[in-house]
Amino acid sequence: MIRIFTMVLALLCLPLSAHAQELQSLLQEHQKTIAKPSRKTVGPVLEALVASGLPTVPQFLESWQGKEVYSRKEDGLFFYTKKTSDGLALIDVDTGATVTTVDTKAAKQIKPNGGVRKEIASALVQFQLSDPDLTRRTDAVTAIARNMSGSMLAPLLGSIEGEPDTELKARKEQLANYLSARFSEDADQRIAAIQNISSVLSVEGRAVLAQILETELEVTEGATERNLDAALVIGEDLTRSEAYALLVEQKGLPELVSENDLRLALEANVDGGKVGGIPVAQLDDLNKRAEAYDTLAESGAVPARVTAAMIDEALAKYQFNRVFVEADRVVTAAASKAQSSVQTRVGVNQFFDLSLDAISLASIYFLAAVGLAITFGVMGVINMAHGEFIMMGAYTGYVVQQFVPNYTASLIVALPLAFIVTFAAGVAMERLVIRWLYNRPLETLLATFGISIALQQLAKNIFGTQARPLTSPGWLDGAWIINDVVQISYIRIAIFVLALLFLALLLFILKKTRLGLEVRAVTQNPRMAASMGINPDKIKMMTFGLGSGIAGIAGVAIGLFAKVTSEMGSDYIVQSFMTVVVGGVGNVWGTLAGAAMIGTFQKGVEWLNPSNTLAAQTYLILFIILFIQFRPKGIIALKGRAAGD
Structure with a gap:
């Protein structure tokens, strides 16, 4: 047993x-x-x-x-x-x-x-696609996306049905569609996959279409048998030299002898002060050089020189084509149609993305300029230190974060504190300096410019010259991604919302409160307002403080994505003045319109010339100069007595 x-x-x-x-x-x-x-x-x-x-x-x-x-x-x-x-x-x-x-x-x-x-990793991917570990499956899909090859199509298709993770399954289906478009042996499946790609805007999908439509140049004696994209015309699509270079590469025709090669050949064959029977002293003449070289070529000392007549004969003999690498004409036709559709939709979305960028930039300029619009409009003061109030607000936010480590809480504390600090600084500046210089614009400009320099130096002495971080909360990290073309960062969205809130708040103050009524009265007619019991000096002080406080809040918002340095205000003072002047002095709606116009124009120029941001600033200034010639009082001009001041 x-x-x-x-x-x-x-x-x-x-x-x-x-x-x-x-x-x-x-x-x-x-x-x-x-x-x-x-x-x-x-x-x-x-x-x-x-x-x-x-x-x-x-x-x-x-x-x-x-x-x-x-x-x-x-x-x-x-x-x-x-x-x-x-x-x-x-x-x-x-x-x-x-x-x-x-x-x-x-x-x-x-x-x-x-x-x-690397080859082992490619082979290993096939096993990892169905690995129990989600991380390993994700890594395998990422590896396929980085290096798409036809051998991955079958394993990828086989792993889709049993994929438990919804997001990863969708990604597998997307990659399988891309691979099918390029590598499937069934033409109908390829065309169906290409049509699916035409409905999306992903960079990967556009790359797949570009790879399917990859072309190369071909030289034939008659009509090409390959998938023709276009017959090339010499002089339009190809230069003579480019066409002959293709003949040398593909048909083995003799290469052109360059001037340098000709000179070296002549130098190597000098014999008794002559080359090819021509004295060396006569070789300054290009025709003599060619004659000497041709003599050497007849004797077999150097390769024969290709003449213009030989080039013309060769070019007349051959047909130059641009052909698709992909052999299937139906597939390339479908890919061309899909690519045209995708490019149209990409263009529309790029315009939308550019519009979002312009709105974002306009909201930043509005925040930076609205405080200046109030002080400039009511008081007529050209405050060159307005940028430094923005800088003070940003540094206030930085200091708050040193004591409040929670970035959300620090932001909640920093916004009102920045308003208080810069409001107090603005009131102090108005009481100590500006009040003595009313109706003296040149002296006011010089005084505020001096204050600007002094505030910058004070900031350097306190915080140093290095940029300081003003960190945004975690919920502002990243961007809102609409598709592969359109996206906008959450910080920019927050600044846009903040600009809308300030617009609503200022309109409420100016239209619905006693302070706003008195500000509008002083703006329209200071003497008549004084006769009605309004204290113009007090209103001007409060207005200057309000404008400075708003600049401080703008500094906190701008500091979340821009560098916080002592010179940061200088980056926005010019745009702030341009925004106020273009929009219409002393008008909140005008400031909004000016910010929108300047932001849109600047982003448009940057899109047309992305490699030169300085050009955008130059063209912007020229545009504003021309605009002011036709509308000197801005987009929305003041009405009433103040309009004639």
Whole structure:
């Protein structure tokens, strides 16, 4: 009975033992290539391993890629290893069991180079697509996206149905569509995939269409048999020299002899003060040089020179075409139609994206300029230190963050505190300096310019010359991505919302409060307002403080995405004045219109000439000069008595 049991057990173990040796046996068939792999020879090995379907192949590929495979010198068998106090423990590649322990010199580490490891990674992706670990599956899909190849299509399609993660499944389907468009053997499937690409705006999809529509130049004696894109006309599509260079490359025609080659050939064949029978002294003449060279060519000393007549004859003989690399004409026609559709939609979305950028920039300019619009409109003061109030607000936000580490809480504290600080600074400036210089614009300009320099130097003394960070809260990180073309950062959206809130708040103050009524009265007619019991000096002080406080809040908002330095106000003072002047002095709606016009114009110029941002500033100033010539009082001019001041 025991004997029978033993025999049955042995029979049951036979297939297991045979299976346990399958991977090692397969590896031994390619022993030399695996031991010394190269990028050119490793392909057949990887194909054999993948085709085997052995469950131990993925682990071997990972170990091979990670340089964790060793070959025993005495018999060439491959093992995984583990260092022990006695040497190296050799682990069977099939069973995972430790076979024996050997001296470190008895086994050689297999070290594939970078190219081989890249090929192994491509093969390994096929197994990782269905790995239980979501991270590994995601990494595999990312690897396919980085290096799309036709061999990945079948494994990718096979892994889609069983993918449990919804987001990753959608990504797999997207990549499978791209791969089908390029590599599927079924033309109908390719066309269907191309049509799907035409409905999206992804950069990957556009790249796939561009790869399908890749072209090359071809020279033929008659009509081409390949997928023709266009027949090229010499003089329009190709120059004579470019066309002949193609003939040299593709048809083996003799190369043109350059002036330098001709000169070197003549120098090498000087004999008795002559070259080709022509004295060296006469070789300053280009015609003599050509004659001497042709004489040398007749004697076989140098290659014959290609003449203009020979070039004309060659160009007349051949047809120059631009042909698709893709052979299927139906596929390229579908891809061309899809690409045209995508380009149209990309253009529309680029315009939308540019509009969002312009609105974002306009909101920044509005925040920076609205305080100046109030003080300039009511008081007629050209405040060159307005930019420094923006800088003070930004530094206030920075100081608050040193004491309040929570960025959301610090922002909530910084906004009102910046208003208070800059409001107080504005009131102090008005009481100490500005009040003595009313109706003296030149002296006011010089005084505020001096204050601007003094405030900058004070900021340098306190905070140093290095830029200080004003960190935005985590919920403002990143961007709102509408599609692959249109996106806008959350900080810009927040600034836009803040600009709208300030617009509503200022309109409420000016239209619905007593202070606003008195401000409008002083703006329209200071003397009449004074006769009605309004104190113009007090209103001017409050107005200057309000404008300065708004600049401080603008500084906090601007500091969230711009550098916070002592000179940051200088970056916005010019745009602020331009916004106020273009929009209409002393008018909130005018400031909004001016900011929108300047932001749109600047972004438009930057889009037309993205490599030169200085050009945008130059053209902007020229545009404003011309605009003021036709509308000197701005887009929305004041009405009433103040309009004539």
